[in-house]
Amino acid sequence: MNTIIRNWTRQSTPRFRFFYAKTCPSISPSARRRFSSEPPLIITNSEQQLILDQAKQPQTSVSLQALMRTGRGEFLHKTFAEEEREKHAATQLVLIQVASFLRRELPIRLAHRIQDLEGVPILRDMESVLAVRDLYIKSFLEIMSFDNKIQTAEQEAAFALMLENIYERHSKVLVQMARGAYEFRKAVREEKGPGLELEEEIHHFLDRFYLCRIGIRVLIGQYLALRQPPVENYVGIICSKTSPYEIVKRAIDDSAFMCTRKYGDAPDVIISGSLNLTFPYAPTHLHYIMLELLKNSMRATVEWHGIDGDFPDIKVVIADGAENEDVVIKVSDEGGGIPRSNTKKIWSYLFTTADPSVQEGMVGTPQGIDHGRDAPLAGLGYGLPISRSYARYFGGDLSIMSMEGYGTDAFVYLARLGNTKEPLPI
Incomplete structure (x- = not known):
């Protein structure tokens, strides 16, 4: 056929439209303005140490099946005792379980990306890439400041609001990083290039960065979608x-x-x-x-x-x-x-x-x-x-x-x- x-x-x-709108909203006039130059974010020694400590922690890989099974509540028994599961609605327990995982996992992933952004040669010194790094640091510190134990519906709702703001805040990152790559290409043309080896290193960095960014946005997007009214055949x-x-x-x-x-x-x-x-x-x-x-x-x-x-x-x-x-x-x-x-x-x-x-x-x-x-x-x-x-x-x-x-x-x-x-x- x-x-x-x-x-x-x-x-x-409906679920496709909901998440598609989150990922690809219409371009507003304010979104067309040039990125403003902001002073670099100043962090304390203790905050820097916090980033280093989290970056030493291993990231937890997930699969599509694991995301679906978690969203269906199939792993609630691993987190909540039977009496708790009997007292609370399964949907709310799922949200608390996912939020608790993200509270632990997101700072680790963000810390890895902050270190990556600080380590890539040449690109790390470009204004657009510095702005992305500061954005990641800001989000990292914001999540770390949240109570590390999410146990109530009120705490979960507050955490979700914070992540929704972070999700929207990071929506420009791809184009911001593209500006850094564009500036690098322009420098290559003007200065006859820094060499193939460096270009390869920057390519591998960008490949790694974007793959990890997909992962972060999938985790947050899945969690936020689970909070929406259910749609037939969808889990997040x-x-x-x-x-x-x-x-x-x-x-x-x-x-x-x-x-x-x-x-x-x-x-x-x-x-x-x-x-x-x-x-x-x-x-x-x-x-x-x-x-x-x-x-x-x-x-x-x-x-x-x-x-x-x-x-x-x-x-x-x-x-x-x-x-x-x-x-x-x-x-x-x-x-x-x-x-x-x-x-x-x-x-x-x-x-x-x-x-x-x-x-x-x-x-x-x-x-x-x-x-x-x-x-x-x-x-x-x-x-x-x-x-x-x-x-x-x-x-x-x-x-x-x-x-x-x-x-x-x-x-x-x-x-x-x-x-x-x-x-x-x-």
């Missing part, structure tokens, strides 16, 4: 019956909108394969991955064939079988492919094919979002590497195969069982 998609009308679930941000077909349709809608806005038209997309497949996953993650791949395919197709040309269809295949280890989604285009010399560069945060004026406009007037359909069709050069981080977060992967002069195939691998733990760096 094939489905041809052109202009699809969004009909997303995870849908037990995520439909790749429906997510791909949403991504086609958004990418076609962006392509049409820029070029006046967009290629059609044909979806085939296991259209009725559902499995447990985070719909927002899959949507982001598919949006980036389809944006790239549409842009390449239009530019390769010309705005007035006949566009060949983009093809999406959803593959699955009862014995398959992964759900695999392939996106194929005839957009001219990628030169072999660029196949490694496409995974670098320091490489983009976008016009420098677009990059400068994006980082010079940072948006208050991580990603969304209001963004340009290409700009930061972050789409593919961050998409791969999203895929890898729950045990999957993303790979690209290209034939220069013809087109590109992108393969998204998603773990079906959801029992793979986060690949957190030490």
